[in-house]
Amino acid sequence: MAAQSFDLIVIGAGPGGYVAAIRAAQLGLKTAVVEREHLGGICLNWGCIPTKALLRSAEVFHLMERAKDFGLSADKIGYDLDAVVKRSRGVAKQLTSGVGHLLKKNKVTVVMGEATIPSKGKVTVKTDKGTEELTAKNIILATGARARELPGLEADGDLVWTYKHALQPARMPKKLLVIGSGAIGIEFASFYNTLGADTTVVEVMDRVLPVEDAEISAFAKKSFVKQGMKIMEKSMVKQLDRGKGKVTAHIETGGKVEKHDFDTVISAVGIVGNVENLGLEALGVKIDRTHVVTDAYCRTGVDGLYAIGDIAGAPWLAHKASHEGVMVAEFIAGKHAHPVKPESIAGCTYCHPQVASVGYTEAKAKELGFDVKVGRFPFIGNGKAIALGEPEGMIKTVFDAKTGELLGAHMVGAEVTELIQGYVVGRQLETTEEDLMNTVFPHPTLSEMMHESVLDAYGRVIHM
Template sequence: MAAQGFDVIVIGAGPGGYVCAIRAAQLGLKTCVVEREHLGGICLNWGCIPTKAMLRTSEIFHLMHRAKEFGLKADGIGYDLDAVVKRSRGIAKQLNQGVGHLLKKNKVTVVMGAASVPEPGKVTVVTDKGEETLTAPSIVLATGARARELPGLEADGDRVWTYKHALTPPMMPKTLLVIGSGAIGIEFASFYSALGAETTVVEVMDRILPVEDAEISAFARKSFEKQGLKIMPKASVRKLDRARDGVTAHVETGGETKAIKVDVVISAVGIVGNTEGLGLEKLGVKVEKTHVVTDDHCRTGVKGLYAIGDVAGAPWLAHKASHEGVMVAEIIAGRNDVHPVKVESIAGCTYCQPQVASVGYSEAKAKELGYEVKVGRFPFIGNGKALALGEPEGMVKTVFDAKTGELLGAHMIGAEVTELIQGYVVGRQLETTEADLMATVFPHPTLSEMMHESVLDAWGRAIHY
């Protein structure tokens, strides 16, 4: 079969790959995307979207139990786990089909199969019909990542789960152990705890949500423990004894080992880049700790070969992948006004209860980098809208350069902070200062007013607290 020729071939149709392909097509490039499993990748099918659908269910369930607070009556509150999962999977399917429509609309050729790059400018795809050869001067690796599995703690789908099993649970555990307190671990802990599972979270670091500002981590821990979660920092699971009726986890903490018996263990100990089978070693592509090494424009060092998203390393966020996809498409198209993605200006969001969101440097990191800082804080309990919503628990924290007024970082915990954080993201992108933010009029009554007050507080000017 004669090789099909393109201007760009994108390997992987997740939030990095499909966005890259669409932008390349918009710029007039003949584009092909190769996907071995699902259009939309992990994010749409097994990550961001279906988890948020399930977390919305647990949020509503939590609110139903608080009906009396709002002057409402609700009796016989319960849930149907199969229906919860069905809704989540339906939303994932809808978005998967939407990606297919967008690719078709933009005239992107889709080839389903497993790709490898035998030489620069050439892609071999093994499809269900055989082997196909594609050529293009520019190839973009957007192959994503998968759950890391530790020796002896491997998932079996029965009593030990990864995120995939946790999204389609065979049963509702009464007792649960979550290994890892990053975004994935905490979100599943939050979901299952809200539905009634007695939940323990084990974290090897000295605090949960270790990438967040220490003050936010401490606030989160206190809030989770109030809800009934058991948190075990500075602890590690050494062994799992699996039985038909559950799992016994041997957890080492404080120099001693405790045996904890639970129905189910969820392993959320990080991710591994999907670099195998692509032929990267032969091409001379540098891979470190399972991730492709690139420069700040996502170039691999091999002519015409780029890597974006999770396979190219942290932060492992869909929105980072999408932005890199657009950037690379524009570089390939010859645009000379393309700016690299600034990692410290990418927001991180965790959709637990309460939500956590941040952008930029933590207070400790800013000090470590040599900044003299001014820090502002404002609590949810001082905000009228938060009280009206029945969400008085939370805080907004802002970190500024004391000398220039530059916004160095913002850290939030509480209701809807994953939506609020974008205000600070825009501020950082526009290189705003405290003077700009202070002069901005925030609407009342809104949760966003706390963002204003936190800035004011950094200069000792907070009005409502």
């Protein structure tokens, strides 16, 4: 069979790949996307979306338990774990079928199978029906990443889980150990802890949510501990002894090893890029610690070969992948493309309380040599937060004292994953403290705290 030829072939149909393919098709490029498992990738099937559905169930359950605080009564509150999981899977399914529809609508050719790149501009796909040959001048690698497995701590699906097992649990953990307190670890810890699991989180760094601003991490930790979580920082799981229905974890803190028993362990210790079996080494693609090395335009150094999303390194976020996908499609089509700046990408964590941030932490800004002005505002000073029954949280803003540039914004509390976008837009438009102070924020909203935090940085705060 003759090879099918395209202007662009995208390998991987996650939030990077499918978005790149759609944008390329919109720009008139004849486009194919190759996917080995599910349209929508990890994000829609096993990541961002189904976890948010689970966390929403936990949030509603938590509110039901607090019914009395709101003058309401709710008796015999309980949950059906299978039904919670079923809802989550249904949400994921609805969105993945949506991706299929969008690709079809944009006339993107979808090839389901495993891709390799035997030589420049050629892609071979192993499908159910045999092998298909595709050619294109441009190829985008969007193969994503998978959970990192540490030796001795590998998942078995019974006692030790990865995120996939945690998304469709066979049982409710009673005593849970979560290894790693990045976004994935802390979201699962939050979900299971809210539903009643006795939860311990072990983090090798000196604080939970280690990429966040130190003050925000400390605030979140206090909340988690108040909710009954045990947090072990500067600690390491050295080994797991698996028995019948229980795991004994050897946890080292400050040079001392203690043994603790659990019935379930969730490992969330980072990710590794899916760089194997593609033929990248033979093509001369540079790979650094399982990630493809790229320039600002996602070029790999091999002519016509680009890499986007998780495979191209941090930050490992779906929205970064999508944005890079659009940028590369526009670059290939000869449009004026803007490289994606990592510090302009917001991170959102949907634990309880939520955490969101964009730009530099206070420590990073100082390390980069900025003279900073820092503002803070607590949720307890905001009318809407109190009315919502969510008075715990804070917003922190970091400005360059010389220019008034907003260097970073960091939040913890109810709905901050939605609020952060205001600061993201502000940074994109190169806002200064003056612009933000002169902006009229609607009342009563949580967003008013964003205004007050800016005012506080300049000694002008009103409600504190």
